[in-house]
Amino acid sequence: TQLLEQSPQFLSIQEGENLTVYCNSSSVFSSLQWYRQEPGEGPVLLVTVVTGGEVKKLKRLTFQFGDARKDSSLHITAAQPGDTGLYLCAGGISGTYKYIFGTGTRLKVLA
Amino acid sequence: NAGVTQTPKFQVLKTGQSMTLQCAQDMNHNSMYWYRQDPGMGLRLIYYSASEGTTDKGEVPNGYNVSRLNKREFSLRLESAAPSQTSVYFCASSEVGWGGWSNYGYTFGSGTRLTVV
Numbered sequence: 715t716q717l718l719e720q721s722p723q724f725l726s727i728q729e730g731e732n733l734t735v736y737c738n739s740s741s742v743f744s745s746l747q748w749y750r751q752e753p754g755e756g757p758v759l760l761v762t763v764v765t766g767g768e769v770k771k772l773k774r775l776t777f778q779f780g781d782a783r784k785d786s787s788l789h790i791t792a793a794q795p796g797d798t799g800l801y802l803c804a805g806g807i808s809g810t811y812k813y814i815f816g817t818g819t820r821l822k823v824l825a
Numbered sequence: 826n827a828g829v830t831q832t833p834k835f836q837v838l839k840t841g842q843s844m845t846l847q848c849a850q851d852m853n854h855n856s857m858y859w860y861r862q863d864p865g866m867g868l869r870l871i872y873y874s875a876s877e878g879t880t881d882k883g884e885v886p887n888g889y890n891v892s893r894l895n896k897r898e899f900s901l902r903l904e905s906a907a908p909s910q911t912s913v914y915f916c917a918s919s920e921v922g923w924g925g926w927s928n929y930g931y932t933f934g935s936g937t938r939l940t941v942v
Contacts, residue, residue, distance in 0.1 A: 745929070747929075747930040747931075749930075749933075754935070754936070755935050755936070756829075756915050756917070756933030756934050756935050756936050757868075757915075757931075757933050758933070759930040759931065759932065762929055762930050802867075802868070804868075804930075813870070815867050815868040816867070817867055818867060
């Protein structure tokens with residue numbers, strides 16, 4: 715079974731704190747995406763990483779793709795209440811037609 | 826605004842009733858998808874259409890049918906609704922990578938919250 719496991723499942727932090735969310739699999743991915751989903755809305759694409767070891771920055775968010783393309787992390791610096799939401803990683807498994815979503819990390823940033 | 830539009834936003838059905846969920850995208854994407862999202866189960870693919878004129882089953886196709894009406898529109902039909910189909914349904918679209926999914930991620934609609942009683 716091909717899984718994308720995210721940790722932690724839930725995270726509640728104070729405004730201004732830093733945090734890291736992890737996305738792990740035993741499968742190799744051709745590319746990996748991170749999405750944020752707010753209540754009552756669909757997931758919104760944040761970033762795509764393609765190359766092993768790649769690092770991308772989006773304002774206070776830093777995304778890294780593992781060297782072996784099996785894992786990824788999302789680091790948020792100085793979290794703000796607007797960062798609250800469900801964060802999902804997802805990716806296409808290399809050599810297959812399968813695109814799978816992670817289990818999700820629900821983040822709440824308190825003012 | 827460009828994007829994926831889903832209708833309706835909310836729906837309550839009685840067991841055995843049928844309904845069609847509508848989806849349209851205006852980004853000229855080739856591929857379209859239907860997902861369901863359930864607590865603890867994440868997003869699961871129901872059906873997808875890699876290009877106009879083709880449709881294929883995803884992970885959980887039982888109880889559903891789809892129609893790719895044209896390049897813009899992809900509908901999902903529940904022929905005889907069951908309580909197990911209570912869920913939030915998302916339509917998504919993407920530029921084609923290969924095998925029906927994109928290397929560049931999906932654009933999602935805002936979802937249809939369906940309750941079957």
